[in-house]
Amino acid sequence: KAGVTQTPRYLIKTRGQQVTLSCSPISGHRSVSWYQQTPGQGLQFLFEYFSETQRNKGNFPGRFSGRQFSNSRSEMNVSTLELGDSALYLCASSLEGSYTEAFFGQGTRLTVV
Amino acid sequence: DQQVKQNSPSLSVQEGRISILNCDYTNSMFDYFLWYKKYPAEGPTFLISISSIKDKNEDGRFTVFLNKSAKHLSLHIVPSQPGDSAVYFCAAGNTGKLIFGQGTTLQVKP
Numbered sequence: 001k002a003g004v005t006q007t008p009r010y011l012i013k014t015r016g017q018q019v020t021l022s023c024s025p026i027s028g029h030r031s032v033s034w035y036q037q038t039p040g041q042g043l044q045f046l047f048e049y050f051s052e053t054q055r056n057k058g059n060f061p062g063r064f065s066g067r068q069f070s071n072s073r074s075e076m077n078v079s080t081l082e083l084g085d086s087a088l089y090l091c092a093s094s095l096e097g098s099y100t101e102a103f104f105g106q107g108t109r110l111t112v113v
Numbered sequence: 114d115q116q117v118k119q120n121s122p123s124l125s126v127q128e129g130r131i132s133i134l135n136c137d138y139t140n141s142m143f144d145y146f147l148w149y150k151k152y153p154a155e156g157p158t159f160l161i162s163i164s165s166i167k168d169k170n171e172d173g174r175f176t177v178f179l180n181k182s183a184k185h186l187s188l189h190i191v192p193s194q195p196g197d198s199a200v201y202f203c204a205a206g207n208t209g210k211l212i213f214g215q216g217t218t219l220q221v222k223p
Contacts, residue, residue, distance in 0.1 A: 042213040092156075104149075
């Protein structure tokens, strides 16, 4: 059974640009959540998608957005990149999003220069 | 507002001894809690979880204890092995939203 796949693994962007990250969840999982991990911070929740709908949202500015497709694959977009957006972005998939374990991908390491 | 806190950034124990990792939370609405283990350049790996209606859950060498009145949970690893050396995150949440602590780096010395 394939795990959670995130692409690309590494990305370097210039300040002001935008970026799109992709996450393919485990087959059958309908919930996809996104997290940001920066040095000195724990994993911070960005948003969760379930059946193509954003169900939960963290405290990030509107520059961070996402969507989920009918096959449960999800994309996250960050517009007008800032240096502080440099981080490891992780997505996690779970069956229903509650009372279940979330399985994480290896993450996308975004560096903004 | 840090709703989930791991106050010890690091812990070092000897192989074969017990490792105890602690986590405190502030929101009494959390209904489940999880522990994850993370190696550098990898995503977190699920270890063990506990529902808010329980006070203990055991899986092999790993046991999680939940004290709801104190809003405190702990992960016990017995016996500790060098391969357990990693960053451990506790997480709390409901309905798909997980709030993570900042992590504790565990080093198990041979």
